[in-house]
Amino acid sequence: MALERTFSIIKPDATRRNLTGAVNSYIEKAGLRIIAQKRILLTKAQAETFYAVHKERPFFGELVEFMISEPIVVQVLQGDDAVAKYREVMGATNPANAAEGTIRKDFALSVGENSAHGSDSLENAAIEIAQFFSGNEIVG
Numbered sequence: 001m002a003l004e005r006t007f008s009i010i011k012p013d014a015t016r017r018n019l020t021g022a023v024n025s026y027i028e029k030a031g032l033r034i035i036a037q038k039r040i041l042l043t044k045a046q047a048e049t050f051y052a053v054h055k056e057r058p059f060f061g062e063l064v065e066f067m068i069s070e071p072i073v074v075q076v077l078q079g080d081d082a083v084a085k086y087r088e089v090m091g092a093t094n095p096a097n098a099a100e101g102t103i104r105k106d107f108a109l110s111v112g113e114n115s116a117h118g119s120d121s122l123e124n125a126a127i128e129i130a131q132f133f134s135g136n137e138i139v140g
């Protein structure tokens with residue numbers, strides 16, 4: 001197992017319901033360490049850049065509006081196999097398909113308002129972390 005870093009977002013539906021600490025407890029219970037964290041309000045341009053891979057998808061406009069609707073919490077998580085492990089802790093994109101005990105099963109409201117983001121590869125994790133954190137904000 002390799003020690004990795006992944007990028008996480010606690011999405012607006014979760015911050016709105018005051019679930020930051022609740023989500024963090026799932027992260028920490030899984031053995032992942034929150035090594036950087038801040039609460040921010042995304043600009044439209046930041047949200048469009050972050051989700052650029054989905055710009056041709058029918059839900060893109062809705063996704064961007066959702067992501068800028070309330071503050072989010074951006075995080076860097078560190079641990080063994082952090083990328084895959086956090087995807088497991090989050091559960092499937094659609095909460096209807098998410099496994100028991102996952103963040104999305106327990107908190108997500110819908111496929112769009114699904115409480116958490118986690119990088120889908122080590123390469124994307126590095127790109128996403130660099131979008132939101134400078135090196136001296138991350139203390140591993």
Ligand code: RTP
Nearest residue numbers: 059063092093111112113114116117118119120
């Ligand atoms: P994420 O990137 O946020 O970690 O989620 P993911 O990998 O599980 O899912 P992805 O396919 O990358 O989709 C990104 C986000 O877009 C929203 N979405 N809405 N209305 C819809 O059908 C739909 N499909 C996706 C979700 O917020 C999803 O997490």
Ligand code: MG
Nearest residue numbers: 117118119120
């Ligand atoms: Mg994704």
